[in-house]
Amino acid sequence: MLDMNLKLAAEEFVRYLNSSKEVKDFQAAQEKFNNDPEVSELYQRFTRLAQEFQQKQATGSVTQEEINTIKQLQQQINTHPVTQEYAQKQQELMVILQDCNQAISEITGFDFSATAAPAASC
Amino acid sequence: MNPNQSTMATTDERIVEAARKFGRTIGESNVYKNFEAAHQSLRGDQEAQQLLQQYQQSQQQLQMMQSWGGAQQDDIQRPEDMRKQMMENKTLKEFFEAQDELVAQLKELNQFMTDKLGFDFADMTKPAGGCC
Numbered sequence: 001m002l003d004m005n006l007k008l009a010a011e012e013f014v015r016y017l018n019s020s021k022e023v024k025d026f027q028a029a030q031e032k033f034n035n036d037p038e039v040s041e042l043y044q045r046f047t048r049l050a051q052e053f054q055q056k057q058a059t060g061s062v063t064q065e066e067i068n069t070i071k072q073l074q075q076q077i078n079t080h081p082v083t084q085e086y087a088q089k090q091q092e093l094m095v096i097l098q099d100c101n102q103a104i105s106e107i108t109g110f111d112f113s114a115t116a117a118p119a120a121s122c
Numbered sequence: 123m124n125p126n127q128s129t130m131a132t133t134d135e136r137i138v139e140a141a142r143k144f145g146r147t148i149g150e151s152n153v154y155k156n157f158e159a160a161h162q163s164l165r166g167d168q169e170a171q172q173l174l175q176q177y178q179q180s181q182q183q184l185q186m187m188q189s190w191g192g193a194q195q196d197d198i199q200r201p202e203d204m205r206k207q208m209m210e211n212k213t214l215k216e217f218f219e220a221q222d223e224l225v226a227q228l229k230e231l232n233q234f235m236t237d238k239l240g241f242d243f244a245d246m247t248k249p250a251g252g253c254c
Contacts, residue, residue: 002227002230002231002234003151003152003153003227005147005150005151006147006148006151006227006231007231007234008147009143009144009147009148010144010231010234010235011238012140012143012144013140013141013143013144013235014235014238014239015140016134016136016137016140017137017140017239017243018238018239020134020137023239026241027240030240030241093241093246094246094247095133096133096134096137097243097246097247098247099133099137099138099141100133100137100138100141100243100247101141101243101244101247103138103141103142103145104141104142104144104145104148105145106145107142107145107146107148107149108145108148108149108154111248111249112145112148112228112244113243113244113245113246113247113248113249114244114248114249115224115225115228115229115244116225116228116229116231116232116243116244117229117232117242117244117245117248118229118232118233118242118244118245119229
């Protein structure tokens with residue numbers, strides 16, 4: 001069970017983070033990215049093709065045309081203004097989060113994020 | 123820009139101070155103090171340190187043998203035997219237990235923050251290629 005003092009300190013830290021411009025901008029860009037119909041459609045097509053691609057790779061029946069299509073789709077997603085904005089806001093958020101992690105880790109003497117990250121993400 | 127250059131000046135000092143306060147609270151918690159005490163005991167116990175070193179060596183050797191495809195039953199068994207020996211050592215047993223408790227508490231804390239932020243703080247800032 002979570003230590004009450006730790007929980008309160010985490011809550012206060014999160015409150016400051018959530019009130020920052022970087023977090024607000026990131027959350028807005030994330031919502032836009034998740035709900036943009038054009039990006040969603042591109043992403044669905046990409047996922048479907050990637051699955052087919054994997055199956056065909058196993059049998060060695062992938063054509064150059066299919067490789068090109070999947071690359072084009074990936075590029076369309078990556079260069080879409082909504083994706084670009086999301087990536088940009090994520091980068092800006094990362095800067096303040098890294099600074100915060102550094103501030104925590106300097107005090108505790110170990111890397112907070114490396115220790116606290118979920119195991120599944122390794 | 124120098125990649126080692128601190129970006130601290132651009133981040134709102136109030137947020138960084140809240141992070142420091144959070145770090146200090148972790149440092150004052152019982153779970154952290156228990157870990158520090160167990161770590162201190164390990165530093166002062168040569169036998170325990172030797173056992174830990176031998177275990178790490180047996181693991182490295184197993185990994186090396188496995189990467190060459192030549193691991194024998196003995197190579198697989200040795201780290202397991204060493205692990206059992208380590209867990210019979212009071213200092214090491216207490217150290218691992220304290221470490222597990224601290225890590226579990228920090229992971230839970232990060233999950234708590236993730237639920238409130240809508241993104242995973244630790245996952246986004248952990249060192250590249252770093253694994254727990």
